[in-house]
Amino acid sequence: GQQLNQSPQSMFIQEGEDVSMNCTSSSIFNTWLWYKQDPGEGPVLLIALYKAGELTSNGRLTAQFGITRKDSFLNISASIPSDVGIYFCAGQLFQGAQKLVFGQGTRLTINP
Amino acid sequence: DVKVTQSSRYLVKRTGEKVFLECVQDMDHENMFWYRQDPGLGLRLIYFSYDVKMKEKGDIPEGYSVSREKKERFSLILESASTNQTSMYLCASSSPTGRLNIQYFGAGTRLSVL
Numbered sequence: 001g002q003q004l005n006q007s008p009q010s011m012f013i014q015e016g017e018d019v020s021m022n023c024t025s026s027s028i029f030n031t032w033l034w035y036k037q038d039p040g041e042g043p044v045l046l047i048a049l050y051k052a053g054e055l056t057s058n059g060r061l062t063a064q065f066g067i068t069r070k071d072s073f074l075n076i077s078a079s080i081p082s083d084v085g086i087y088f089c090a091g092q093l094f095q096g097a098q099k100l101v102f103g104q105g106t107r108l109t110i111n112p
Numbered sequence: 113d114v115k116v117t118q119s120s121r122y123l124v125k126r127t128g129e130k131v132f133l134e135c136v137q138d139m140d141h142e143n144m145f146w147y148r149q150d151p152g153l154g155l156r157l158i159y160f161s162y163d164v165k166m167k168e169k170g171d172i173p174e175g176y177s178v179s180r181e182k183k184e185r186f187s188l189i190l191e192s193a194s195t196n197q198t199s200m201y202l203c204a205s206s207s208p209t210g211r212l213n214i215q216y217f218g219a220g221t222r223l224s225v226l
Contacts, residue, residue: 040220042218043202045216096208099145099170100213103154105152
């Protein structure tokens with residue numbers, strides 16, 4: 001099945017640093033989602049993006065829907081220990097599609 | 113708040129056993145999903161159900177079956193568990209209405225097959 005290419009696969013940073021991760025695909029997507037999975041829990045939605053070029057913020061998180069509709073990035077500013085976890089991008093291929101395509105995930109580790 | 117509940121957080125089974133993973137959602141969602149999560153592979157769709165008694169194969173259905181007899185409940189069945197089915201299993205639900213088909217996840221079941 002189709003997957004999104006998410007990078008980096010893992011990040012080790014110091015508390016207070018900014019974080020950037022992205023997702024790319026050879027296919028055009030209708031919408032992009034970013035999820036976070038805390039250790040031992042299921043993924044939880046962080047940000048949803050609906051149209052090309054859209055830039056959306058949620059607190060210290062900012063995500064953008066690429067203008068080509070084939071990519072998206074997520075930035076986290078001034079990281080804190082509770083940002084630790086796995087971040088997944090997900091895409092909806094066309095309007096009305098019931099399934100999502102997921103990236104491989106970015107595992108974020110923060111050194112205090 | 114949407115709640116998706118998976119019946120077990122951890123399971124240990126033996127090779128060849130029949131294994132049932134249960135998932136219940138309380139938001140009257142039409143869609144329910146079973147994923148498998150492995151390091152470096154992300155979430156891979158096993159099966160998808162869009163209505164009671166309706167199901168559709170995902171990307172990796174081999175070795176699995178599902179049952180949806182009631183709208184709120186979606187079961188994943190491993191007919192004869194094998195060691196390569198040791199993994200984290202995630203259930204999700206969503207509604208096809210609205211602007212975006214957001215999926216809501218349960219906490220996961222970590223299955224070990226010995």
